[in-house]
Amino acid sequence: MPQVELRNITMRFGKVVAADEVDLIIADGEYVTILGPSGCGKTTLIRIIAGILEPTQGEVLIGGKNMKGVPIEERDLGYVFQNIALFPHFTVQRNVTYGPMVKDRGKDEQRQTAQKYLELVKLLDKMQMFPSELCGGEQQKASLARALATDAKLLLLDEPLSALDARVRVDLRYELRRIVKRLGLTAVHVTHDQEEAMSVSDRIVVMRAGGIVESGTPQQLYTRPKDIFTSNFVGETNLLEGWVKERAEGRSVIELRDESTIVVEQCDFDEGDAVVVSVRPEFVFPFTDGLLSKIEYFTYMGTYWRVTAEAQSEDMVEFDVPAAEGKLYHPGQEIYLMINRKAAVVFPRPKEGIAEAVKLE
Amino acid sequence: MSWLEKATELVSRKGFRKGWLGFVIVFFLLFIIIPTVFVLSYVFTNWSDIQNNVLNDPQAMNAIWAAIGNSFEIAAIVTVIDFVIGLPMAWILVRKKFRGKQLLDTFIDMPLVVPTAALGFSAVIFWGVTVPTVPYHWGLELVSSPFILIVLLHILFSYPYMVRSLSAILGEIDQTYETAGRTLGASKLTAVRTITLPLFRAGLVTGIILCFARSLSETGGTFVALATLSGSTGFNTAPTLIQYYKSIPGSQPVLAFISILLIVLALVLLVAVAVIVKKMHLPIRKIWPRPEKVLSRGFAPKLKDVTSIAFLIFIVLIPSFWIFTFVVTSSSSQAMDWSTFLTSLAYSFAVAGIITVVDLALGVPLALYIARGRGKRLPEILDVLVNVPLIVPTVALGISLGMFWNPGGETTAAISFVLVVLAHLAFTFPLMVRNVTGAVEETDPVYEETARTLGAKPIQAFRRVLYPMISSSILAGAIMAFTRSLGETGATIAVAPDANTAPIYIVNLIKASDFYSAAVACIVLIVISFAFMLALRRITRKRREAN
């Protein structure tokens, strides 16, 4: 039985439609991330699941049971807040034992529970401290232990890492997934950070403007996105405008603005259709033939350089070269760029234009 | 450079800023703090007078202890009632959304519009059995005990203070904590009890202090109520006792003694309250899941809300405005002396106007200094001192001020006017400073700092960036000071009983049993204050929307 099901959920705040007829199923034991830009409705959805918001329309089912009329405190879930929300007047230990305490568990049981989960998040030595004495990452770990201590099987995480430093985020997100999987929980994690989503999730649901764009595993969304918005939002990509010139099984030719052509392996459109080819920078490489482009500038990325060039078709193309090879290229240089035909994904040309279709705000 | 640029340059220079601030602080200490507590020194300078005239007079001592006992008991009971009934109301104001909330918001402040002398009269004719000279029988005629009546009266003007203080704190507590508690399985009541209320403590102390001090101070309404309640002779609160002695020459030792007692006891009690509230162990370890769950849902919360609103309407609002029915149902035996009344009104306006201007000119810089000086010694000390004139009962303040500035007891019209101005300045100054300090502390200093790095001098940063953000609070402080001064009786009587302010005029009318004229005068004052309040609400609402 699926752990969480959202059926036709709509949420309206006055004239604003925060969620628009959303259907979503999350299976038992799945780690699902709802990913999208600010204002897409992801936080609204997670609050509806928790019961903090009552949907304007639609049903929420948890464990097969309809949650209509069921207040927050009876939904048996753990919730981790973006702004952490540790009770400032309780020590870490009393924060963690709060869940067991309000369920009227015995004192010994409360203490054991606290110990178990604080050990899991490696905060046992900070048990008697107050939240204000901990740093950001420690606070969020304590908040996680508190949510887990309810022994709930469903964990909701509302942008749990957004308030933390970049470095701390990287360390903590591995911990999150490790702990969730070890305890066999179902997790619904909301974030705007696609890197975070890819590293913690079994499945990612991409949202935009109140609706679901698509859903899939991190690999699926990265290598074979079904929507042009996803291709640009999950990871970076080059978008080239053109028309289908030739179509054949395993090999199609797309003609770009300046009549130069690129070859792609998979193309589900007919000859003459207006399309956009999406290919990621790591699948574009300098070659003896291909798109004639002029290098505009370089960006240092640590172990590689990201080179930005303008193709003769007026498309901007980015590709990567290893750090050591950086000196082989210079701005103004003209080179040929080849794309990996297997990695290219072809989309229909959006009516509103590419810029509008991939807009991040 | 134009003259405006020159002036800006001058005012921005560090020396000028420091100089003006120094002047403000010296003025504050010399004209407000020291005169307010000056009476305490009487203990040392005239102890023998006190011993002879007061301590050795058993009749006086009995009267004094009885009056002080009444004042403190009433204040305590009123504060407790205000808290118990005010807390659910604060919750409704801050957490609930419904149409008509603005209206509720306005209603809660309404009793503040009515001068306390009028409230006294209104309360008596609503609740109590009036003396035969008051020709009126449209009230409930339930209460004949002066103690109970005064409690009911004091609730009228202290309830808004409590609700506002509690709302302010509740508004600052992030609701996420409560929500977090509920996601952990706590019912609403449990979450509120164990999480939100403990976070309330700091604001609770403020609410208690304001309520208590206000009740201790109140003179005009209490006097009017006692004068018109049948069978209340001999009952006194400390302020009315002072008022009585003020009309008897040679009473300085008694007046000083009562004032000293009032000040010392009030300060001690309030420090004790602050300590107790901070250290008090709330029962947050004990949970009763099942009963708390039942109370959190369905019938119980609705009952709580209905009771709060019913209390507001029937115990606070209706009694406050019942005076209108007097004017409608009664007739006058004498013609209203409009010219004397309007003169007294002009006098009150003059006083209120002057003190408001001075409060603005000096209170705002002091508030800025305190708000932006957190963590430094002098601002912290000033922050505490500013509250002193608020806590000291205004009658005692009046006595003390009178002794400081006018030990000889001269009573020319000019001297009386100046004394009244100084007295009213003392207890309105904290209102202005607290309002502005609160508003400044709520604004992020980053705005002014950004403005300065964009090239704005401090005064330009204030004028263009901070001032628009706090202007509504400044205005609120000004109107609060103005209306407070308009309605004050106790301090005026204590410092210069012959000063012809509007409230004193009303009290004199009551003393002369000219109730109809008194009622009419009250209503005129109510209408004026109401107009001010509406204007204030209109302006603050516009500013809030802009933010």
Place this chain on the structure above:
Amino acid sequence: MPRIRLEGIVKNFGDIKAANDLNLDIQDGEYLCLLGPTGAGKTTALRLISGLTKPDKGRIFFGDKPMNEVEPEDRKAVMLSQTYALFPQLTVAENILFGPDIKDLSEHDKEKTLNEMLEMVRLRKRPDAYPRELSGGMQQRTALARALASGAEVLLLDEPLRALDARLRISLRHELRDLAKSLGLTTLHVTHDQEEALVMADRIAVIRQGSIIQVGTPAEVFDNPASPFVANFVGQSNFFVGEVIQKREATEVQDDSGHSVLARPGGCKIGDRVVVAVKVGNTEISKEGEGFFEGTVERVLFEGRNLHVDLNVPNIGRYSSKIPSWRLGKLMPGDVVKIKWSADKARVFPMPEKGLVEELKVE
């Protein structure tokens, strides 16, 4: 002569040493990123330069002019806070013209400046909007335009991209830098995000506990870190603790269990107890072939462009490696792999006084 110089700055807030003998030079027209964890003193450094905070000790120079006594409004160093601090009662246009209004420029000049700014930050359509009506990115551009319109010569940015969505940050990095560069401004950009610093900076200054521990170009700081902390903070690193046993074309370091690794020749002596640091992106793993030692794959995380592989190396601990995504499916948890790196990619450091764990702590 450096455009901005901080000399021996000390600033304490109670017990906290926000600036602890801070020395920094910023060149004219440079885009310098001040990189460090939260609490390192980055914002304090910014406030000291802007004049909003005065140092307890030390001197600040703009060029050769001592600035300690100069008020913020006279420094022409404009500060952009994390939350942008757009004046809520003013429209976009009024916000942008705040500086020109203060200087009392002519209407004509003000109009010209406004149009230039709106064009430059792509906000031509919204001059009459209020800040609360704008998206995060638009607010940032408005704040930037306001700073530029004030005639500032120095731009002080306090984590300017932090409040934005992750994906938006990546897009706006170039725009922000290009804008500052095109106007010839000297920029100090404070951040905790090392990727941001690598991508945007002419030079990076790494700050920790109130003092600068390294200044250099992104490549210098990445490839030639001055301490294990920098090695792990700017790009993640793997560490190997041991004793120097040989120094020839490469330094050989051996640990207690007999494993030995190679590193770039450095300034250590044979017998020294040292730490070897190598970036996870330069740590090579393979099932066949040779390696310094073996490890078991614990988990493989898909990160889009790369895979992040966590390995468990017996007696040494956790190692990580970043390999290209096309290797997905070829490496599974449980596989045993050989771990190695080329000597010139690894750096040797003397063992930190307080131990390695303390040295690497970020918070």
